[in-house]
Amino acid sequence: MTLTIQLQTMLSMLAMGACLGASLDTYSKLTRHPHSFSWVVAVRDFLFWCCLALIVFYVLFLSNMGELRFYVFCALLCGYAAYRALLQRIFNYLLDRLIALIVSIVRFAKKSLYYVIVKPIKWILYLFLSFCMMIVTIVWKICLILFMIIWRPLEWLMRPINRIIGGTKLWKRLQPFFMKIKEVVRSVWKKKDKR
Numbered sequence: 001m002t003l004t005i006q007l008q009t010m011l012s013m014l015a016m017g018a019c020l021g022a023s024l025d026t027y028s029k030l031t032r033h034p035h036s037f038s039w040v041v042a043v044r045d046f047l048f049w050c051c052l053a054l055i056v057f058y059v060l061f062l063s064n065m066g067e068l069r070f071y072v073f074c075a076l077l078c079g080y081a082a083y084r085a086l087l088q089r090i091f092n093y094l095l096d097r098l099i100a101l102i103v104s105i106v107r108f109a110k111k112s113l114y115y116v117i118v119k120p121i122k123w124i125l126y127l128f129l130s131f132c133m134m135i136v137t138i139v140w141k142i143c144l145i146l147f148m149i150i151w152r153p154l155e156w157l158m159r160p161i162n163r164i165i166g167g168t169k170l171w172k173r174l175q176p177f178f179m180k181i182k183e184v185v186r187s188v189w190k191k192k193d194k195r
Contacts, residue, residue: 009063010075016056017079022091
């Protein structure tokens, strides 16, 4: 291995150590760790570390064909320590600002979608339902008026028939039915008048 490749490997591993520290800070900001043990968290952490190891090994493979030497681990450790000492505060500040910016953009997009799409659809549905209820109310009123127009002459006609066949079984069977209809119509009519 030539000196140029060794220097390239050292610099790339220093950069990967700094990236490792930045990745850890980003991961800890974006995830919540419960106080008790959770298999989901354990699997997620394991996958995170596997991805980091694969990325480091890929960079190492690009720089020196994947040869592991002691100075590779030293360079990773030095890069991580340099990140912690020099760049951690700046990176965390920028990361917090970036997260706040993304959250505000997402909130703005949600509110915009609500006021541009959801609210007009709700308003149109409300208008449609109001129109349907108005039509149903008008039809119901017309039916009630027609029923009262038909019921009054029938009631007048039934009075003499009631006097004539008042004691018969047929009228005794039909009378509760007609009285029920009359009560329903009167109760509905009273409710509509109150409104």
